[in-house]
Amino acid sequence: MISLQMSRKTSQIQSRKQLWRLFSTISLPSSQQAEPPSFGIAFDIDGVVLRGSTPIGGATKALRRLYDDYGVLKIPFIFLTNGGGVRESKRAAELSEFLGVKISPLQVVQGHSPFKQMVNRFENELIVAVGKGEPATVMSEYGFKNVISIDEYALCFDNIDPLAPYKKWSTMEAAVSSTKKSIINSARVQAAFVVSDSVDWSRDVQVLCDILRTGGLPGSEEGPQPPLFFAHDDLKYQGAFSSERFGMGAFRIALESIFNSIHTKALTYASVGKPNPVAFKNAEVVLKQLASSLHHDLTTVDHANSRSHDFQKLYMIGDNPLVDIKGARQAGHPWFPILTRTGVFKGDPHSNHAEFPANLVVDTVEDAVNFILRNELIKS
């Protein structure tokens, strides 16, 4: 009975959606036809909309205002986070559950999302993916065909981690095959990607130093350093604990410091997430695609049309001045940085960050969305 009622309700909503879409594209006079909005929003996640898996700052209510009465997205927005380690589709499903609104994978841009653009360079090369979650799965979904996680890679070299017998946790279900071992033992790693936060710093620093100082083959002579990429360089972030936790930037400092102590040439690396302008350029492209598809199924994005849409303003709502605000300021027009006080930044209500001031400082993400909708004269 309940399922019948639910399915009737769903079909009513579906038909109302269809009617609404029809109405918005056919029945309105041309001057009122739905145009893609001239603005978009990028939300940081940790310390802005979530702490761990708990919504904060009125996030659920604020996000609902960006959808119509039937749950159809009306304002283009994405999550622009440096976090990651899972596929965008999985993260979208988690966010939908935590925040109570329907999030499409297209709306999730993670620190490692720009790695997609490096597929041409490393498509068939042996690469190592580091970090929590499913770093190798993420990279193979992007199109890298010869990627191995550092967990599996370390298992291919006997005794590479002398502390392994003392570690009480297990990272792999099964040992690697002898065939795979012999392939990996004789191939050179062409690049290392730190996709998400390292779980086992001591092993990862050791194995990465082995790879990077030997030209990609642990145990061999010194050789030229293969390229090293980090998804981001956040020193700390606001998680579920009351004070900030060390992020990927802290791991980078540890790795770089040790590498430079044992090697004559300094470590070279690049990080692609916020505040790198590449992350904001990529976010703008995604928001354009989203704006163009607002009245279509989000799975069928009109890429050609997306290039012609220009935003007057893109709001970046973040809690970290050195990451979110610095990045939006560096990216310039049309970015408009808004700083919340629910995460890393804990200044007084009327203060701002001295080095990287935001255009606006608010208490919560809900205040930020209220400001934006008021500023854009949208009633909802």
Ligand SMILES: [Mg+2]
């Ligand atoms: Mg944050």
